[in-house]
Amino acid sequence: MKHLDEGVLQQVVDGELAAGARAEVDGHLASCSRCQAEFAELRGQNARASALLGMLEDAPVLATAHAEFTRRRFSGRRGPRVEVRQVLLKAAVLVLTVTGVAVAAAPGSPVREWISETVLPQRAVVATEMEPEPPLEVEEARAPTGVFILPEAGRVRVVLSAPNADLEVHTRLTTDSRAEVYASGEAAGARFRTSPGRIEVMGAGPGELHVALPLGATHAYVEVNGTVYVAKDGDRLRVLAPHATGTPAAPVFRVGG
Amino acid sequence: MTALRTEGADYDDLFRNLYPSLYRYLQRMTGDADAAEDIAQEAFVRLLGRSMPEEEARVWLFTVATNLFRDRARTAKRRERILTAMPWLPNALPGPEEELERTRRVAGVRKALDQIPERDRQMLLMREEGFRYEEIARVTDVAPGSVGTLLARATRRLLAVYDKHLEDG
Numbered sequence: 031m032k033h034l035d036e037g038v039l040q041q042v043v044d045g046e047l048a049a050g051a052r053a054e055v056d057g058h059l060a061s062c063s064r065c066q067a068e069f070a071e072l073r074g075q076n077a078r079a080s081a082l083l084g085m086l087e088d089a090p091v092l093a094t095a096h097a098e099f100t101r102r103r104f105s106g107r108r109g110p111r112v113e114v115r116q117v118l119l120k121a122a123v124l125v126l127t128v129t130g131v132a133v134a135a136a137p138g139s140p141v142r143e144w145i146s147e148t149v150l151p152q153r154a155v156v157a158t159e160m161e162p163e164p165p166l167e168v169e170e171a172r173a174p175t176g177v178f179i180l181p182e183a184g185r186v187r188v189v190l191s192a193p194n195a196d197l198e199v200h201t202r203l204t205t206d207s208r209a210e211v212y213a214s215g216e217a218a219g220a221r222f223r224t225s226p227g228r229i230e231v232m233g234a235g236p237g238e239l240h241v242a243l244p245l246g247a248t249h250a251y252v253e254v255n256g257t258v259y260v261a262k263d264g265d266r267l268r269v270l271a272p273h274a275t276g277t278p279a280a281p282v283f284r285v286g287g
Numbered sequence: 288m289t290a291l292r293t294e295g296a297d298y299d300d301l302f303r304n305l306y307p308s309l310y311r312y313l314q315r316m317t318g319d320a321d322a323a324e325d326i327a328q329e330a331f332v333r334l335l336g337r338s339m340p341e342e343e344a345r346v347w348l349f350t351v352a353t354n355l356f357r358d359r360a361r362t363a364k365r366r367e368r369i370l371t372a373m374p375w376l377p378n379a380l381p382g383p384e385e386e387l388e389r390t391r392r393v394a395g396v397r398k399a400l401d402q403i404p405e406r407d408r409q410m411l412l413m414r415e416e417g418f419r420y421e422e423i424a425r426v427t428d429v430a431p432g433s434v435g436t437l438l439a440r441a442t443r444r445l446l447a448v449y450d451k452h453l454e455d456g
Contacts, residue, residue, distance in 0.1 A: 035436070036435070036436055036439040036440075037432075037433070037435035037436035037439065038435065039435075039439070040435035040436065040438050040439040041420070041435040044414065044420070044435070044438070046419070046420045046434075046435065072439060072442075075442050075443060075446055076442055078446060079411065079442045079445055079446060080415065082392075082396045082399075082445070082446075082449060083315060083396065083400075083411070083412070083415055085389075085392065085393050085396055086314070086315050086393065086396060086397065086400075092303060092306060092307060095306055095310070095324065095327075095328070096299070096302060096303065096306070098324075098328060099302055099306075099328055099331055099332070102328055102332050103332060103335060182389075183389075223320060226389070
């Protein structure tokens with residue numbers, strides 16, 4: 031009896047066999063205990079490898095990524111067109127300067143007549159050329175950006191790294207199972223990084239950061255540069271940040287105090 | 288399947304559909320979230336102006352991104368980047384034993400991925416992203432008929448290195 035090689039068994043695991051070939055393989059597997067054992071082992075190894083690779087999950091923040099992509103997409107369009115416009119601008123300035131000097135120095139001169147017939151009409155064109163190019167509309171990341179995660183083993187940490195001193199942090203508890211963090215205003219350009227049970231917010235500007243910690247988490251806290259500022263204590267929040275305002279259920283603190 | 292217009296709303300949809308998968312693949316390949324983001328962004332920028340079906344665009348993006356990764360690996364000190372890119376792992380603060388164990392396991396997976404041959408890593412990660420054998424063969428430049436065997440061996444190598452790492456502590 032010819033046994034199935036590992037390549038074929040792997041194709042079965044991955045669903046890559048055509049229908050006809052699959053029927054033949056299934057027929058063999060039904061009657062061959064050795065191939066059955068190898069198939070089961072291979073399937074187990076694949077499942078284990080998949081689970082291990084899944085531990086490396088680091089979800090991207092799509093909104094932030096899309097804003098960055100839009101910026102890159104449009105930042106390269108100022109090329110030769112700008113250079114030509116700059117040359118025209120310089121030429122226009124030179125022409126206007128010469129024109130002004132000539133008119134001021136020689137009233138009634140033939141130059142004035144020439145200017146009135148040729149250069150002055152050009153000025154309208156030059157003036158148009160001199161108008162500053164309207165800025166390209168680039169989708170800046172000013173819309174709120176954020177991310178959410180599930181607790182890991184009941185724990186959630188929201189870590190603020192190098193935040194602006196004027197960043198205002200609003201914290202609350204939520205009945206949602208997920209922890210959510212989003213940045214708005216000048217803080218919307220912050221970068222987010224997630225790992226199991228952890229959200230890191232990097233470089234948030236002087237805007238607002240909103241943090242929602244799940245009620246169902248056993249431990250949840252907000253850290254700023256390594257110091258815990260807010261911690262979940264049962265069904266309420268314990269505020270450790272200096273000069274916090276807001277309410278006990280929705281404290282607000284400024285990073286710089 | 289209609290050809291993709293690589294501008295406007297179609298292209299934005301393409302980005303939203305494919306970026307998470309490409310980023311995840313690169314993050315696992317490089318072990319560096321910043322490099323993964325940068326390479327993924329560059330791959331999408333290079334797609335601009337091209338016209339192809341979305342399925343084709345997906346393979347194209349992964350091919351370009353893999354080549355960009357290789358270029359970086361050749362010129363940069365890759366091992367240092369992987370080691371210094373650890374911060375996104377759970378911080379090594381004193382905590383419950385299960386957290387420390389998880390940290391050790393994640394580090395083990397990262398190390399195992401780093402130690403198996405690059406082609407093995409690439410094939411395993413592309414399969415995780417749902418690519419078919421024919422697509423994996425195109426991107427990794429192997430015969431389609433050999434993908435099954437190569438994947439089976441790559442899986443065994445990954446697990447062997449990982450288990451050894453755990454054993455050594």
